Amino acid sequence: MNTLKLFYCPGHLSFAPHVILNELGSPFELVHVSIKDGATQTDDFRRLNAKGKLPVLHTGSEVLTESSAILLYLALSRPEKKLLPDSPLGIARAVEWMNWLGAVLAGTVGLNFHPSRFTNDPQAHDGIREKGRESILSAYGQIEEKLKGHDWALEGQYSVVDPMLLIFFKWGNMLKLNMRQFEHWTSHAERMLQRPAVQAALQIENISVWS
Ligand SMILES: N[C@@H](CCC(=O)N[C@@H](CS)C(=O)NCC(=O)O)C(=O)O
Known part of the structure; x- marks a missing residue:
């Protein structure tokens, strides 16, 4: 490579x-x-x-x-x-997660961070943020459900999906969403923080997942 x-x-x-x-x-x-x-x-x-x-x-x-x-x-x-499963269905599950997170949910979170990109009317910003927040909370609830009873996003193994989930967790904290209500996702974030690869990236980027 x-x-x-x-x-x-x-x-x-x-x-x-x-x-x-x-x-x-x-x-x-x-x-x-x-x-x-x-x-x-x-x-x-x-x-x-x-x-x-x-x-x-x-x-x-x-x-x-x-x-x-x-x-x-x-x-x-x-x-x-071994950052992906090796079965066709396992790989498809990874794509299923990543497409949703990267192509759909990132845009929904963007409604909250950048309402000016969705309207030229500044008076509409609060309404967009509020609607965005509802959609984010609904999607975050789905993530919590999917993590129930699982250490990682995919069945039985850590994978490329997990660090994506961690950045959405951080964004929830940035949006002051009370991420602790998502108990399984919080445990997932804590598990992620044990990994040297995650610690090193957080240090270089000088960020915290809690704010
Ligand atoms: N679907 C894209 C979304 C990428 C995306 O939204 N990136 C944001 C940062 S999280 C960005 O680069 N924004 C810069 C801009 O809009 O100027 C992906 O999965 O990579």
Whole structure:
């Protein structure tokens, strides 16, 4: 494998591939792109990813976007690390989780963080936030149900899905959602925090999952 380069911003979805790169244990490069300073919307960045979003992974020969695609690529490139199940159904379950989280729920959380992206009317922002919050709580309730009786997102094993769940957990805390009401998800977050790969990513990104 060539040296991989991850374009990331602390506390964003790029956290998940950052953790997984740590799990793989091979050298990789991190390139900081500041979302709040508008760096994802520059012409330069859009030449890398026309969608203007992180994470982006440069594989050495190709540019990959979308967290689910990047996570699948990393796990499939290093099967010995067992970051995905090996059965067709197990892999499909991972894709089922990651598509929902990365393509659907990330947008729903965005309703709360960036209502101005959904309307030009500032007076509508509070309504969008309120509706967004309802949808987030409903989805977070579904995550809690899915984690009931399970250590990890997928049956019987840690996988690339788990660090994605941890960043959504952090966003819940950032939105002051009282994440402790989600007991199983809180246990999952605490389990994640035991992993050296997670600790190292949190330290480099200088973030906490509790705020
Ligand atoms: N479906 C995409 C969502 C990526 C996404 O929404 N990324 C956000 C950060 S969490 C972003 O880069 N936002 C920058 C911007 O909108 O300018 C994925 O799964 O990678």
